[in-house]
Amino acid sequence: MKQKEDLSPVLLLLFHLMVCIYSFLAFLPSVFLSWVSRLDGDGICYGSEEDRAERMKACSEPGHPEGPYRAVRATKRLESTLHPGVHTLDKMFENAARRFPRRHCLGTREVISEEDERQGNGKVFKKVVLGEYRWLSYQDVLTAASQLGSGLASLGQRQKNNIAVFCETRAEWIIAAQACFMHNFPLVTLYSTLGGPAIAHGLNETQVTHIFTSRELLETRLKAILIEVPRLQHIIVVDDSPASWPGYPRDISVHNMAEVQELGARPENASRERKPPLPSDIAVIMYTSGSTGIPKGVMISHSNIIAGLTGMAERIPNLNEEDTYIGYLPLAHVLELSAELVCLAHGCRIGYSSPQTLADQSTKIKKGSKGDTSVLQPTLMAAVPEIMDRIYKNVMAKVEEMSCLQRTLFILAYNYKLEQLSKGYSTPLCDKLVFRKVRSLLGGRTRVLLSGGAPLSAITQRFMNVCFCCPVGQGYGLTETCGAGTISELWDYSTGRVGGPLVCCEMKLKDWVEGGYRSTDKPNPRGEILVGGPNVTMGYYKNGSKNEDFFVDQNGQRWFCTGDIGEFQKDGCLKIIDRKKDLVKLQAGEYVSLGKVEAMLKNCPLVDNICAYANSDETYVIGFVVPNQKHLLALADQYGIRGSCEDLCNSKAVEELVLKTLTEAALEAQLERFEIPRKICLSPEPWTPETGLVTDAFKLKRKELKTHYQVDIERMYGGK
Known part of the structure; x- marks a missing residue:
């Protein structure tokens, strides 16, 4: 053991020497390649981290520190469409299916086996062994959605009558959503973790008669509150389930989703004429799980969502049909729904997962089996800061367990890469020798990580940049703005900020005197963030008292008062610094x-x-x-x-x-x-x-x- 410890300084010296030799030999080629790779579509080289931070991302009119601030590329007008002539979500998916009919669209892993595993403390965890992904093509999904929509119409679902989805994130969720978009059934989304009173409130407020759910949620959550939801008539179960459902009230019919599709495929139902939605029609009534009080239903039109997707797509470079996205966050959350829809609009494939099966070490994956990221190898991924913080702490815990030599090498490589990133250079040797194993935790091919839902700590963001060898786009948005607000430019590695406004919206700062924030503050203007643009939603469903947070300006543009306190920095990037509701005297x-x-x-x-x-x-x-x-x-x-x-x-x-x-x-x-x-x-x-x-x-x-x-x-x- 002592001999190994004596060798450590020698090995560390060799590592330093190797890095120096590599840096010297690779200097000129890497400078040239980095310079080329740092060129954007306009032929601009971003250079060092300081250069990137100084380049303007958004701006306001001179002399107006309160705003409105707009993205540099949207100073003349806000953008609201992804593709010419595509103004509704049904047209958006039909356009994608026409362009990519045979490409993989939605994928689900086959469950090979399940078993209970007893822990040392007596608790029992269910473990699974999963196989490969099975895929539906874009044409398959379009056909399934069309048939499902026709089947729902045959069961009495009418245009502009609300229909609910109370289900975990899975392929059937998106198929059900596309069916509703095609037939102009406003989709009411409910989190699968909501309690009984909140579920009943949402269903009763929206007067739902038809609902999509899974077998598990039906038995564990929905069945107990059916007596409290008198209008409900039809329950569509999305997964494999029994042919009959005993024990349910006679006035409620329980159907398997496959049966409803078969019903819609019948010639007399398939030929039934449908009236497509208008851009101004409600696409989704999204119930927020809310940090306080009863959930509120946010009314989101087709044009709202299309505008939000337009803004997001502009910040993800080279988004195309070669990309693979992993879906595991709740689809009832605006971040996940927007991320999946923007991927579908560009022909990407979406493989489904869950927080319990995401990685090889996830709680439901049997030891020795592969988690979903290892099998799918996604190129795109969205995450909330809580999950990224967990990844960071888990990896750093493993670093602490390393031998002194391994830990020192890791820290040296980490600091070396940080230094090179700050200069605008890449580190292919460190990426291959040191960070490949960490990168493999997410499949090894991730090229963009999008963080939203809450501020991401600077430490975690830096860690993801370095160890996962890809940029982290930190964003800011709310359900009331379709999840769209800001996303940092992927070439901007600065931390603690959420980027400039997207091309679909603009932002203002409103003085909050009680909290001591004003647009005249130095060195940077501060205040409550107001978001305006075509992505700002229609308000809260049957909740007029809460709609005071929305207003329309003299130009007819809708605005939303977020309650968040922000600061616009010199380059036009927004920094979230406080929240009105979180302030206590x-x-x-x-x-x-x-x-x-x-x-x-x-x-x-x-x-x-x-x-x-x-x-x-x-x-x-x-x-x-x-x-x-x-x-x-x-x-x-x-x-x-x-x-x-x-x-x-x-x-x-x-x-x-x-x-x-x-x-x-x-x-x-x-x-x-x-x-x-x-x-x-x-x-x-x-x-x-x-x-x-x-x-x-x-x-x-x-x-x-x-x-x-x-x-x-x-x-x-x-x-x-």
Whole structure:
């Protein structure tokens, strides 16, 4: 062992020498190739990171720091169509099927076997072995959607009458959606993790008579609330299921999706004339899972979605039929739906997955079997920051387990690549020798990662840029703007920003005096972000009191007041710096941004998730923390404390140790003393959409968290 340790400095010296020799030999070719690869379509070389950050992405009229800000390429007019003459979603897919009829469209992995695996703690996990992807072509999907739409019409579904989809992300979801778009049935989307009251509210508010769902959700969620949804008549089950469904009310018919397609394929039904939708017709009523209160249904027209897709497509270079996208986020979320629709518009293929089967190490994949990314090898992928943070922490945990030599080599390579990226150069040797294994976690072919749903930490973004050898496009958008707002240019490697406005919209800053944000602030204008353009949706369904966040200007353009606080920087990039609803005034008058506190402390390796909380009647902030189990056990072991994760989370001594670590991290992140949580509560169980404590995009549900931890809040505030 000692001999190996003695060899370490020699090997490190050899590594440095190899890098120097490689850099010298490859300097001129790499400079030339990098210069060529850094040219955009206009023949512009982006150069170093400083050069990239200085190049204008968006601008406002001189003397108007409040905006509106527009993308440089959209200074004359906002763009709203992907293809000439294609203004509705049915036409968009028909156009793609005409251009790419035999190309792979939607893919699903075959389930070879399933088995229960008992863990050491007595818990049982279901493990699966999956085969290859089976594909439907674009023509197959178009035919299936057409037949399904005709079958629904035969079951009494009428144009402009709402129809719901309450289902996990899968190929049948998109086929059902395309059927509804073709026949002008407004599609009501509901998250598969919503609770019974929220599901019943959405179905009753939209007066749904027909619904798509899966066998599992029907049995575990929907069946229990059928008595509360009197208008529901037809349930269409999307997966393989029994021929008959005993135990359901007589006035409700349960159908298999294949049967409804067969019904629609009959000559008398297939020949029935359909009236296609207009661009102004509602395509989707999307119920947000919301961080507070009852879910709201956002009305989204065909033209709204087409405009949003137009803006997104412009930021993804060379998007074409050779691309493969992996779909695993909830399709009821605007990020995933928009990402899949923009891929379908360009002839890409979409392979379906789930968070439990995504990678070889995912919870449902049997040890030794391949996860979905390994088999599909996607080139495009969307992710929420929660998932990217998890990948980052898992990889760094493995780095910590490496030998001293391996860890040092990894860090050297990481820092070397960071330096080269800042100069605008590529690092093919490091990519091949050091980062290939990390890159293979996502299949090894990923060329674009799109992050949305919440701000992505600078540390995680840098890590993904370096280790996965591809750009990360960080974006900003809301359901109310079709998910479209901003996406960073993929050649801009700066962190902590979300890019400039897309070509489909423009943005303004509105002064928020109470929070101390004004468009006249120096060095950069700040204020509440307002988004305007053809992608701004039609408002909330039957919820007039909430529609005050929408307004129409003197030119007839719709705007949405986001409630987010932003800052426009000199190059036209937007930085999200606060949120109005997250601002709490303490008893002594200090304002605390809970979101800011959480974003800073989530960078601490000891933290898997955190919710900051403050009561205006109190003088200090408290917090609920889901600790990283591995780091928590290591911290406790360091002080001679033993026990399970649950025991440690209930230990006062461990709580104090974690608080001390968090306080040090907060001071290092330059949080003010009054912003740092003074007391914390540790949670051994992670917060997932299934627990009801976070949304499907993993945003905190503050109201539910407050209720869940009410006893702990009273304890931490001394019984008040």
